[in-house]
Amino acid sequence: MAVGELVLPEFNPVAGLRIGTASAGIKKPGRKDLVVFELAAGSTTAGIFTLNAFCAAPVQLCKEHLQQGSPRYLVINTGNANAGTGVAGLDNARKTCQVLADLAGVKSTEVLPFSTGVIGEPLPMDRLLAALPQALEQLTNNGWADAASGIMTTDTKPKGATASCEINGQHVVISGIAKGAGMIKPNMATMLGFIATDATIDSVLLKELLKQAADVSFNRITIDGDTSTNDSCMLVATGQSAKISVEDTAALQSFTACLQQVMQHLALSIVRDGEGATKFVTVQVEQAATTAEALEAAFTVAHSPLVKTALYASDANWGRILAAVGRAPGLESLDVSSVTVYLDDVLLVEQGGRAASYTEDAGSAVMQQTEITLRILLGRGKATETVWTCDFSHDYVTINADYRT
Template sequence: MSSAVSPLAPKSYPELPEVGGVRFATAQAGIKYAGRTDVLMMLFDAGADVAGVFTRSRCPSAAVDWCRDSLKGGRARALLVNSGNANAFTGRKGKEATELSARLAAAAAGCAPGEVFLASTGVIGEPLPAERFSGVVDRLAGAATAGSWQEAARAIMTTDTYPKAVSRRVKVGDTDVVLNGIAKGAGMIAPDMATMLSFLVTDAAISAPALQALLSGTVGDTFNAITIDGDTSTSDTVLLFATGAAGGARIESADDPRLADFKVALGDLMRELAQMIVKDGEGARKFVEITVTGAESDASARRIGFSIANSPLVKTAVAGEDANWGRIVMAVGKAGEPADRDRLAIWFGDVRVAVDGERDADYSEAAASAVMREEFIPVRVDLGLGEGRSTVWTCDLTKEYVAINGDYRS
């Protein structure tokens, strides 16, 4: 965890409201870090419906494998998260560590191991010392309260510089419900479940199949629309729990009109958490929003957007506050998507820097450079080919990113 807080961090960290039906606690288990919390346990005493989306990496962590299997039951009684060790690429030892973790958590929660969900984040390739959870989970279960979501967010941090916690209040039918979410991530962040974890909890009464449809339908334009370094983690996990504690009729279908406002709130919350992750990108000093319009399709626009967002040359130009729009042209051209050089237009903020395949006749280096000096830099590219559009978010690439990752394991 970096000692310096990102300049893009929130100015304050308000406490989130309680969510009925969930209790949690944090502890220091000494997994990797000394003198800081590194374990989070959530308890759903009456059970909760659960949905999840996970990394598309072909080298997933043992915890991801465990959650995918547990998700088949659709119900959760406990969530156990550790930071400092990803329990990924750990072979048979990794599988044994998840089984032991789940057994210990299940005994503490009074449930079956299959009702326990696990997440691990941190160093890849190091066996997880799950035996350190022995006793710790019992203390966590005994101490769990409806307490501080900010502390829960802090317990799952690795190289993050600040906790990420967001809340929404909304109606589901005639019932007032709360939706809270926490997330961690600062490096190894790219789409396909852009080492990112997020846990969302609502007191609404929504079935697991409906939750799954809501989550799967929302992740594309939120957590899968961000990139810090183009690297997809082995551990990416997003879990959405619904305790039903708010009461009201249980909703069985994601198409139920009573979920209209909840869908919007879920999208807003996930988008805010995703953007907080980008703003905490390792070494980041600039938050960049890239909007591609005029593409032949939304999918084509998205691929072009990520070609720009993942370009080291674009990202280093942003870091250097250099209005080098030629690098945008390069990234569009290399994307392998339909594009016409002579129809291309590019904006930095409100400043159009290129149009019709050449530099704008009214181009002002001073005006473009002024945009690049801001912390928030909107970039727009119009291809002039169709109606496809997409927006993705990224950050700059600085010397600090290299420093953080050069000694990450030390």
């Protein structure tokens, strides 16, 4: 069960983009598991991908096709990651693109493939290819909700966000969906994200905007510290509305804020739906010497199994937090007497030890909440960074132990 409400919005349709969802029965008969995005001619597309060396065949091919022109179609399957599948996996990804291209009347290099699901199993190509015509038949500008469900794996809820802004007298919309619940670590995570806008943005700026927005959203979350093989996040600009450029500072700022709003909402939805999660946790590190230092400390705490299991148990075991901070990379010269730790508004630690005002009752009361903030003040500078995570529960183990069955 997701931590907090995860309800799909009434999506703003994006002019120049249509989405179709079909059932290929890739892992489970009858479920929607194949999604196709159709992009208007002239659209620009940017992507960021997993840093895992064993990146999946669709990730490899997607990068290759992005270098060769302007994509017209995206094709996504769930239930099978097509990762760890060698040359055969690449051949299957290429065939998927070629068949869709033939059906749609475009070049195969104008199709970008994406897969998510079980690693190491060959794609059931007969079922996947047979469902492509159905996905094309279902293309509609109101297909966001079905697509959000169609890309899920261990997610318990579909995830979506939408926003709009006025730019130079024109109404600009941004809508997006994402999937992910486990094997989540920044740069990227076991997630797929698809965001689209009707704005007009050149490819160079689009890529920069995507990177900036990812760095304050998808690259600030962690469920379990594992980086997957298939992570991809795409941003499409269909060119049907206002132009965004570096020269128009006001327009750029408005659009950037709107984009970051959408992507951060999607990222936080992934944390709220973390596998087995019962608590949504904000880890904020303040008074760090640098941004990098703040992030290292925040992620070390957020990744710690001991911290995460204490959170699940509602155990205000502040010693685990101190231990995690103390081993964070780059903090070897940390003056522990300068460190202060808060659990929401409850002062846990000061001057290197338990705060005189702290009581177990106060700490336990906060730990019973489903949403908790850990504030860690290092006393070393002015940099502040925030990451979001969740607890570790018995259900996390059960979900991942049973994933292939």
